[in-house]
Amino acid sequence: MAVLAGLVxxxxxxxxSATTQKPGVINAVGAENQYANVLAxxxxxxxxxxxxxxxxxxxxxxFESSPGVAEEVGAAQLVVQNGLGYDDFMNKIESASPSAGRxxxxxxxxxxxxxxxPNPHLWYDPATxxxxxxxxAGDLGSLQPxxxxxxxxxxxxxxxxxxxxxxxxxxxxxHHPDTPVAVTEPVADYLLRxxxxxxxxxxxxxxxxxxxxxPSPQGITQEEGFxxxxxxxxxxxxxxxxxxxxxxxxxxVRSSGIPVVAVYETMPxxxxxxxxxxxxxxxxxxxxxxxxxxxxHL
Numbered sequence: 001m002a003v004l005a006g007l008v009x010x011x012x013x014x015x016x017s018a019t020t021q022k023p024g025v026i027n028a029v030g031a032e033n034q035y036a037n038v039l040a041x042x043x044x045x046x047x048x049x050x051x052x053x054x055x056x057x058x059x060x061x062x063f064e065s066s067p068g069v070a071e072e073v074g075a076a077q078l079v080v081q082n083g084l085g086y087d088d089f090m091n092k093i094e095s096a097s098p099s100a101g102r103x104x105x106x107x108x109x110x111x112x113x114x115x116x117x118p119n120p121h122l123w124y125d126p127a128t129x130x131x132x133x134x135x136x137a138g139d140l141g142s143l144q145p146x147x148x149x150x151x152x153x154x155x156x157x158x159x160x161x162x163x164x165x166x167x168x169x170x171x172x173x174x175h176h177p178d179t180p181v182a183v184t185e186p187v188a189d190y191l192l193r194x195x196x197x198x199x200x201x202x203x204x205x206x207x208x209x210x211x212x213x214x215p216s217p218q219g220i221t222q223e224e225g226f227x228x229x230x231x232x233x234x235x236x237x238x239x240x241x242x243x244x245x246x247x248x249x250x251x252x253v254r255s256s257g258i259p260v261v262a263v264y265e266t267m268p269x270x271x272x273x274x275x276x277x278x279x280x281x282x283x284x285x286x287x288x289x290x291x292x293x294x295x296x297h298l
Contacts (some may be wrong), residue, residue, distance in 0.1 A: 017263045025048045026143050029073055031090050033146035034123050035107070035132065039080055042070050042154045046147050047078075047082040053087070053266050057076050065089045073167050076102060080132065080137055083108025084120035091112050091262045107132050118186075118207065121265065124281075126166055127192035129274060163273050168282045172289075179289045182226045182253075183236040183244045185210040188263040191281060192236070197289075200226055209238075211245065223249060227256040234258070239297065240265050259288035268298045 030036025036051035041085070043049065050072055051064060051158045072081060072089065081090045083106040089175035094104060107122045108115075110131050120130045137155040141217035152160075173196035181197045184188065186206045192199055205223055208215040226232045227249075235253045237246065239262035253260055261284045267277050282294035 012024075012282065024144075026140060027076050028078040028080070029076040031079070031087040032123070032266050034274050034277070035082070036252050037079040037267060038129055038133055039078070039136055041273070042133055043140055044149060044150065044154050046144055046150065049071060052090070054269070057151060057264070058283055065093060068100065069093065070097065073097065074099070077143055078103045078105070078136075080105045081107070082120060082122055084113065084115065084122070086120040103143065105132060105139060110135050113240075118203065119189055121187050121190065124188050124278075126169060126194050127163075128190075130159055130162065165275060165282065166277050168279065168286075171223065172196070172282065172286055176286075176289055179234065180226075180232040181234040181236060181285075181289075182223065182232045182258075184238055184249065185241070187238050187265055188236055188281065191278070192285070195282065195285065197234075197285075200232055217244070220245070220249075224252050227253045227258050230258070232258060233292075234259050234261055234285060236263050236266065236285070237296075238263060252287065259292050259294040261285055261288050261294070262296050262298060263297050264298065270298070272298070 004276065005165065014054040024046065026043060028036075028039055028047050028049045028051060030039050031053060032053045033051040033054035036049045040049040041223070052069055052072070070093050073093045079090065079094065081087045081104070096101070105184045107128055108117070111122065111128060111171060113122075133155055137151040140151045169191070173194070177196045179197045180200050181192055183192070183199060183203075185204060186203065188235060189199060189206070197295065200221065201223060205215045208219070227235065235258050236252070237250055237260055250260060261281075266278075272280065280298050284298070287293040287295060
């Protein structure tokens, strides 16, 4: 993973403001810190990046914008966001401070996904970031034509840095196909499916929890039964968004001896970049499925 060392030095600032223009540097904003992190990797020394959703202890679904956020987005030359209703607040801010020169990359649009796509957690899909990073490099090159080759080199390095993650996904799928896994909501579903696991929790239950709706009593009984009957080898739990129901389910999982794996909606703040975060999640799932080991915090 030596290639990563050169990439992460570009520095994604989650606290600095993008409102002060530095000579020769593109002001950019990532709605979520995982997109901001990749944008910083592609842009390198020619981009100054800030992120809006960057606190792994905050529920992204309840985020409320502020004048400071509006100022950052208003001053940005390039914005990267998820789409699918996950970060609609960005659309409102962009509309309130229109800019003819601002470029906006929406992962949903890059992937050609309809608004009806039920799972918005696109960054867990192995196909997402390579496609979004390619668009980042293209738009950065349009903003700074003299540095197109530099951005393309950074893109190539980023793509290469994903290979260990993609290899780990393929290896798990080959050696542990159809591993039964229960989840509270569809945060990591794209990754789990890429790994070839069998997600036993019905999507209607996942969607209810994701949307803050009380699941049916029958759904709760079924979900708890997966644990008490030892029908699953892994339980994936959204570490960022918890309530009394999901906390109760996790307690039952612990009592049953099923290993718990924490998944996150935004990149954990403890020294991760996008690649190492995704590798850590795959490693945690493998440790749970193969060795029965829980990873309740990354």
